[in-house]
Structures are given as C-alpha cells and as structure tokens.
Amino acid sequence: MTGNHLAIIVLAAGQGTRMRSRLPKVLHPIGGRPLVGHVLTTATRLGADHIEVVVRHERDQVVAALEKDYPTAVFIDQDDVPGTGRAVQVAVDALPADFDGDVLVLSGDCPLADADTLGSFLDAHRAAQAEATLMTAVVEDPTGYGRVIRDADGGVDRVVEQKDATTEEAAVSEINAGMYVFRVSTLRKYLPSVGVDNAQGEMYLTDVPGLLRRDGSRVAASVVSDVTVTYGVNDRAQLAEVGRLLNRRIVRRWQLEGVTVIDPATTWIDDDATLAPDVTILPNTHILRATTIAEGAIIGPDTTLVDCEVGEDAIVRRTDATLAVIGAEATVGPFSFLRPGTVLGARGKIGAYVETKNAEIGEGSKVPHLSYVGDATIGRGVNLGASTITANYDDVNKHRTVVEDEVHTGSHTTLVAPVRLGAGAKTGAGAVVRKDVPAGSLAMSVAPQRNIEGWVEKNRAGTGAADAAARTRVAE
Numbered sequence: 001m002t003g004n005h006l007a008i009i010v011l012a013a014g015q016g017t018r019m020r021s022r023l024p025k026v027l028h029p030i031g032g033r034p035l036v037g038h039v040l041t042t043a044t045r046l047g048a049d050h051i052e053v054v055v056r057h058e059r060d061q062v063v064a065a066l067e068k069d070y071p072t073a074v075f076i077d078q079d080d081v082p083g084t085g086r087a088v089q090v091a092v093d094a095l096p097a098d099f100d101g102d103v104l105v106l107s108g109d110c111p112l113a114d115a116d117t118l119g120s121f122l123d124a125h126r127a128a129q130a131e132a133t134l135m136t137a138v139v140e141d142p143t144g145y146g147r148v149i150r151d152a153d154g155g156v157d158r159v160v161e162q163k164d165a166t167t168e169e170a171a172v173s174e175i176n177a178g179m180y181v182f183r184v185s186t187l188r189k190y191l192p193s194v195g196v197d198n199a200q201g202e203m204y205l206t207d208v209p210g211l212l213r214r215d216g217s218r219v220a221a222s223v224v225s226d227v228t229v230t231y232g233v234n235d236r237a238q239l240a241e242v243g244r245l246l247n248r249r250i251v252r253r254w255q256l257e258g259v260t261v262i263d264p265a266t267t268w269i270d271d272d273a274t275l276a277p278d279v280t281i282l283p284n285t286h287i288l289r290a291t292t293i294a295e296g297a298i299i300g301p302d303t304t305l306v307d308c309e310v311g312e313d314a315i316v317r318r319t320d321a322t323l324a325v326i327g328a329e330a331t332v333g334p335f336s337f338l339r340p341g342t343v344l345g346a347r348g349k350i351g352a353y354v355e356t357k358n359a360e361i362g363e364g365s366k367v368p369h370l371s372y373v374g375d376a377t378i379g380r381g382v383n384l385g386a387s388t389i390t391a392n393y394d395d396v397n398k399h400r401t402v403v404e405d406e407v408h409t410g411s412h413t414t415l416v417a418p419v420r421l422g423a424g425a426k427t428g429a430g431a432v433v434r435k436d437v438p439a440g441s442l443a444m445s446v447a448p449q450r451n452i453e454g455w456v457e458k459n460r461a462g463t464g465a466a467d468a469a470a471r472t473r474v475a476e
Contacts, residue, residue, distance in 0.1 A: 010073075038271070046118060137223065142172065159210070247269065258277030291306065324340070355374075385408070456469050
C-alpha cells in the first residue's frame with residue numbers, strides 16, 4: 001500500500017484524566033505496545049509520506065517512549081489553544097508547503113483501526129472525490145460520542161458533540177468514530193475559521209464538515225461494518241476491553257496460520273511475537289514482546305515467555321522466562337525460572353524448581369531439579385545433580401563458573417566461583433568446590449562420619465526422639 005501523497009496526523013496531546021494515572025493515557029500498553037504505538041505501527045504500514053504526532057501533556061515522556069521505535073514520526077507541539085481542530089491545525093502548518101495530498105487524522109487512543117480498514121477508508125474518500133470523509137459507525141448506545149447529522153438526501157450535514165446536542169440530535173445512533181480524511185487544501189482554508197463557541201470552549205475539528213456543507217462542498221461518510229475498530233480508551237475498564245479485543249484478533253490470526261491454541265480466553269500473545277505452524281499453546285500462557293517459537297514446540301500451561309526464542313519441538317511447561325534461548329527438542333519445567341542470558345542447548349533440560357541466569361547450558365546437558373545456575377558456562381552432556389548451586393557472588397563481584405563436557409555432579413554440590421571443572425570430572429554428594437577440578441577427577445570435601453552413641457537420650461531427655469531411641473535400645 002503506497003502513501004499516494006498521504007500525511008497522517010495522530011492526536012496524542014490529551015491528558016486522559018479518566019485514566020487516573022501518572023502515565024499519559026496514550027502510553028498505557030496493550031498487546032506489547034502503548035496505545036499510540038499501535039496507531040503509529042498502522043500508520044507506518046500505510047506508507048504515508050509524512051507521519052506527525054501532536055503532543056502536549058507530558059510531551060517529553062511521550063516522545064521518549066516513541067521516538068526510537070518510530071523514527072520517521074515527527075512530533076508536533078500543540079499550544080494552549082485546546083481542541084482537536086487546533087491540534088490538526090498546528091500539524092498541517094508543519095507540513096511542507098508543497099504537500100498537496102490527503103490528510104488522514106487518527107486518535108492516539110484508538111488502537112484497533114487496522115491497515116486494511118484504514119486503506120479502505122482512504123479508497124472510499126478518493127472514490128467519492130470528497131473534500132472530507134468521516135468514518136462513522138452505528139451503535140446501540142451513542143452516549144459520549146459526536147452524532148453524525150445527515151441532510152434530507154442522506155449526505156453528511158454536520159457533526160454535533162454530545163454536550164452541544166439537542167434531545168433530537170442526541171437520539172441519533174450514528175456516531176463520529178474520530179477518524180477523518182481531508183484534502184490538505186481544505187484544512188488550510190477552513191481551520192482558521194473554526195472558533196471556540198461551544199460548551200467546551202475548544203476548537204472542534206468536527207466544525208470543518210459543517211463549514212464545507214455551508215459552502216456547498218461534498219462531505220462523505222464511510223460507515224464501518226466492524227464497530228470495534230472505532231473503540232477508543234478513556235478509562236481502565238475500556239483499556240481492558242480493548243486489550244481483550246486486540247488479543248482475540250492476534251490469537252485468531254495465529255490460529256489461521258496453523259498454531260493450536262487450546263484456550264484462547266486464557267492465552268495472551270503480543271503483537272510482535274512470532275509463532276510457527278504446529279506450535280501448541282496450552283491454557284494460561286503469555287507469549288510476550290518479541291518472543292519467537294519454532295515449529296512443533298509445546299508451550300504451557302501456566303507459562304510466561306518474554307523476549308524468548310524457543311526452538312523446534314521444545315517443550316516448556318509452567319515456566320517464567322525472560323530473554324532466554326531454548327534449543328530444539330529441549331525441555332523446561334515445571335516451575336522453572338529462566339532469567340536473562342539463559343541459553344539452553346538442543347535436547348537440554350532445565351527441570352523443576354531450577355533458576356538460571358546468564359548461563360550457557362550445552363547440548364544434551366541437564367539441570368534436573370532444585371538448582372541455581374548463574375553466571376556459568378556448562379558444556380555438553382553435563383548432568384548437575386539435585387541442588388547443585390553456582391555460588392557466583394562474593395558480596396562484591398560476580399564470578400563465572402565453567403563446567404566442561406560430560407561432568408556429573410553429586411547432589412547438593414556447591415561450586416564457588418570462579419572455578420572450573422574439567423571434562424569428565426565428578427563431584428561427591430555435598431561437595432563444596434573452591435578449587436579447579438582437573439579433567440577426569442573426583443572432587444570431594446567430606447570428613448569421616450562420627451557417631452556419638454547416646455547423644456539424644458542424654459541431651460534431649462523427655463522428647464519423643466529420646467523415648468523412641470530408648471525403646472529401640474532395650475529391644476536390641
């Protein structure tokens with residue numbers, strides 16, 4: 001889809017007081033992006049010649065959150081004059097003087113308007129050869145929206161905001177969706193004539209269609225069939241509802257691409273995630289941010305993956321992982337915690353109640369249960385016994401543990417970093433390894449066992465343990 005001499009203006013200057021939040025409304029996230037981020041992503045897909053974002057409330061915070069991901073967007077500051085008309089006016093003034101195309105106006109809090117819908121909207125505007133085209137929708141409850149008032153011939157006569165509507169006008173069920181296309185020459189001509197004589201004391205962009213009709217110019221309306229694309233966010237309840245609708249759309253898209261989602265209602269997938277065919281997602285699973293999952297992998301139940309990479313035919317169950325790489329045919333979980341920098345090789349295993357961090361675990365290696373592996377390099381074919389710990393922090397600095405190929409550690413081994421275990425080495429149960437272990441060696445740190453006869457009866461007299469010991473002694 002090409003710009004065809006198109007400028008897009010995104011309105012993101014409002015405070016959003018009903019959100020009751022320190023965070024600007026347009027930065028509240030759904031689907032892995034801020035609300036306005038979804039709008040800008042769609043604007044980018046439309047191939048516009050110019051993308052402008054009008055900002056005011058917490059403008060530095062808004063710009064800082066967006067400028068890296070949307071480098072082609074230009075941020076325009078709205079002045080003290082309130083209203084959508086003024087916001088569009090300052091943006092139009094910032095366009096190159098020789099720009100002579102269409103201007104698509106979008107709201108930064110309406111993230112569900114997709115590129116196909118907006119592309120059709122632009123096509124309808126151009127086919128109608130109108131000076132302005134409004135996107136409208138017919139709803140059961142129009143409360144809070146501007147009403148589209150049509151003339152006797154069915155054309156658009158004007159838009160009346162809720163607080164300015166008469167009883168008869170308020171009963172109209174066709175609403176203004178807050179998205180418009182104008183010829184830029186129309187905006188340059190008519191915006192200076194828009195006043196603030198209304199209940200809100202604002203410059204309404206919706207006054208422009210009325211001025212056009214007064215002068216006999218054509219104003220068109222394009223009614224959307226799916227009203228959800230017009231949904232905006234004004235409070236936390238609407239944020240949750242729009243987030244749910246977006247997620248349902250994303251999940252369905254992946255289902256149609258060959259992904260099995262057992263329970264869409266409890267599965268959340270961010271817009272930037274990528275899933276291959278024949279992936280299976282079990283209930284209560286979150287696939288977040290730029291996570292990628294290869295063919296045949298099974299994820300869940302009760303799993304959260306953030307910016308992770310999962311290989312073919314891997315299985316990840318009841319796991320929380322961030323910035324981790326899980327190799328092909330590897331298994332993770334249940335109840336595993338993979339922190340950033342974890343890399344698990346093909347056919348490797350991270351098992352129950354294991355935490356890893358900044359750890360490279362080689363092909364076919366296993367950390368089966370009850371272990372912490374941090375700041376470590378683990379070779380191929382390694383088996384770390386239950387409750388093996390890399391003691392990587394000396395209270396001042398972090399140090400690295402290196403475990404070479406085919407090492408097997410006994411249960412409850414503590415590896416005090418920095419330390420290296422050579423290829424094929426082994427450790428005894430309960431070993432505390434403070435020095436490097438040569439290849440093929442057995443590391444042990446045990447003393448001869450000493451049994452003190454009668455200690456319990458002497459030192460714990462009157463307890464159940466002492467009584468049981470006494471009975472056993474008599475029986476012997």
